[in-house]
Amino acid sequence: MELQNVIMLLLLTINLAVAQNTSREEAQELHVGVILDLGSIVGKMARTSVSLAMEDFYAVHRNYSTKLVLHIRDSMSDDVQAASQAIDLLENYNVEVIIGPQKSSQAIFISKLGNKSHVPVISFTATSPSLSSKTLPYFVRATINDSAQVNCIASMVKTYGWREVVPIYEDTDYGRGIIPYLVDVLQEVDARVPYQSVIPLSATSEQITLELYKLMTMQTTVFVVHMSFTLASLFFIKAREVGMMNKGYAWIMTDGVTNLIDSLNPSVLESLNGAIGVEFYVPKTKELDDFAMRWNMRFQIDNPTDPPLKLNIFGLWGYDTIWAVAHAAAKVGIANATFQKPGATRNSISLETLETSSNGPKLLQAILQNKFRGLSGNIDLSNRQLQISTFRIINVVGKGWRDIGFWTAQNELSQHLNKTRQATTHLNPVIWPGESIEIPRGFKIPVSGKKLQVGVCTSGYPEFVKVEKDHITGATKAIGFSVDVFEEAVKRLPYAVPYEYVLFSTKDDGSAEDYNDFVYQVYLEKYDIVIGDITIRYNRTFYADFTLPYTESGIAMVVPVRDSINKNTWIFLKPLEPGMWFGSIVFFIYTGVVVLILEFLGNNENVRGPIPRQLGIMIFFSIFEES
Structure with missing residues (x-):
């Protein structure tokens, strides 16, 4: 009896092994193209994440009847090369999904190829808002839109009371895409954009330096930098060299740079001291920590000559993208998948003969309907892109960075997550450029430019205004109560106003005729403003506007005070x-x-x-x- 049981167990084990081998041999392959810039940090990082994702997915789902076959190609950071690789994958390998490309400029043309061949194109790095699913229905963004972070930036601008902001961006589809959205939200918080600085992708050190000197001549000292990792590194090094990382300046980096903060060269990180960065927030989990350890070891094996890198959000999005495609492939299957070749005409080019995938529309719908919890958080591509979640705001200090707050669509800015919104919004203290703890005013006296011309003249009562001429420098100096009121009002403005006093010569008797002429100089545009103990009279209101009176007029008697208290x-x-x-x-x-x-x-x-x-x-x- 026992012998029979042993034989039955052996037969069952053999049958299971045969069934597994048969299922693996009969597993249907779905070819997927992956286009990355393998010479870049993000490309190398994504290749390791994609490989691990394949291993982990099929280790968990051993009995799936479909299996992805990846064809990884190098775009060499060139748009034409990326398009060429996409055509090769579609023509010679009949790929049914293309993951990538890495750049937004590459994704536009490749997504049009996807529309033509009905092949979904999924990118986890192309963030430009110019990529729209309305014109590119087969394009899916497995990342967030750049425009999602502009509300976070506007909230910071409003919190710190800045009234003018200058965007600095690279001259690419990625750089230009965010600007219209940024300008709109800044206007909503009463902040204007007096100038937009555009940096060519191929800009030399000299070109960047010249642009920085141009920015230094302006009054605005608050900048939002939206650039790729490589260009931003060179830009901030030059900004430090010309003295624009000193006290009084404020720098806000978008997530394109902040997401790679741990991969920056130490010299670049040192140049960023005091800057604020916005990045996508990923909650800490034990699963994520375990994966990061495995990823680090695999990255060293894949790139033995490269220095160690720290896993960032792009690596996580690459991992989750493979899982999303693998789930969709298992749901749809490829048993009846065919590629229909259009009728070729004589002398036709390859684009005209691209085959159309019959399985593409089903795969696209399965990808959009698939929702799961990935390493980067909740994966929901129902709107053809990841939904807005939480942004973390960091402050670069020394050779590292620290959290100063978070932003969510529900609570906007807050020091901590899962807190109810306060009546007033606060962030943790910031160490600003120049190791200053004082919030930059956002304005400064320009190196060159016209100053506010303030007319002054000595009053008949010197306690109000007394004007003196410096015989050495020739500068006009004014003191007195009216001058103190004016200077205090200027200090309370949310921006700096450069001004200089200009002497108005009078008979020094404080006569009404002198003051009439004094006010009339504003009408003649000789002065921008005049200050003093000037009475508001009907005839003077035709030539100038007056502030509300800050002294009470009238006649008073001054008498000595005598102690008449009787202590009897x-x-x-x-x-x-x-x-x-x-x-x-x-x-x-x-x-x-x-x-x-x-x-x-x-x-x-x-x-x-x-x-x-x-x-x-x-x-x-x-x-x-x-x-």
Whole structure:
């Protein structure tokens, strides 16, 4: 009996092994093209993540009847090369999904190829808002749109009270795509964009330096930098060299740079001291930590000559993208997949003869409907792109960075996650450029430019305005109450206003004719503003506008103060004259005597007794007896 059981167990084991081998041999292959820039940090990182994703997925789903076959190609950071690789994958390998390409400029043309061949194109690095599913229905963005972060940036601008911001971006589809959205949200928080700095992708150090010097001549000191990793590294090194990473400046980096902050060269990271960065927030989990350890080891094997890199969000999105495609392939299957070749004409080019995938529309729908929890968070591509989640705001300090807050669509800015929104929004303290803890005002006195011309003249009352000329420098100096009010008002402005005092010569007698002429200079545009103890008169309002009066006009008398306090004990007798006091006392005694006599004659026993008793009764009656 036991022998029979052992034989049955062996047969069952053999049958299971044969069934597994058969299922693996019969597993249908779905060819997937992967186009990356393998010479870049993101490309190398994504290749390792994609390989691990394939191993992990089929280790968990051993019995799936479909299996992805990856064809990885190098775009060499060239748009034409990327397009050429996509055509080769479609023509010679009949790929049914293309993952990538890495750049937004490459994704536009390749997505059009996907539309023509009905092959879904999924990119986890192309973030430009110019890529729209309305014109490219087969394009899916397995990452967030760049425009998703502009509300976070606008919230910071509003919180810190800045009124002007200059965007600095690279001259590519990726760089230009975010700008219209950024300008719109800044206008909503009453911040204007006086200038837009465009940096060519091939800009040399000299070109960048010249542009930085141009920015230094402007008043605005708040900048939003939206560039690729390589160009941003060179840009910030030059910004530090020209002195624009000093106190008074504020720099905000978009997620294109911040997501790769751990991969920056130490010299670049040092140049970023004081900058603020926005990045996609990924919650810490044990699963993520375990994967990061495996990823680090695999990356060293794949790139033995490269320095170690820290896994970032692009590597996680690449991993989750493979899982999304593998799930969709298992759901749709490829049993009836065919490629229909269009009727070729003589002398036709390869684009005209691209085959059309019959399985593409089903795969696209399966990818869009698939929702799961990935390493980067919740994966939901139902809107053809990842949904807005949470942004983390960091501050670069020393050779590292630290959190200063978070942004969510529900609570906007907050110091901590999962907190109810406060009446006022706060972030953790920031170490600004120049190791300053003072929030930059956003404006500074320009190196060159016109200053506000403030007309001043010595008043008949020097306490209000007194003007002096510096004989050495020739500068006009003004002091007095009116000058203090003006300077304090300028300090309270949310931006800096450069000004200089200009002397107006008068007869120094403070006559009305002098002040009429003084105010008239504003109308003649000789002065931008005049300050002083100027009375608002009807005839003067035709030539200039006046502020509300900050002093009260009128006539007053100034007299010396004399201490007339009398410290005499009998001060309470002062209100009445002595004769008045004497008459009151006599009347008081008379009233008491009359009442006492009447009560005595009436045989009232209460008024009889010793003399002190009778005196007391007399006083009582003189006060309380009713007439």
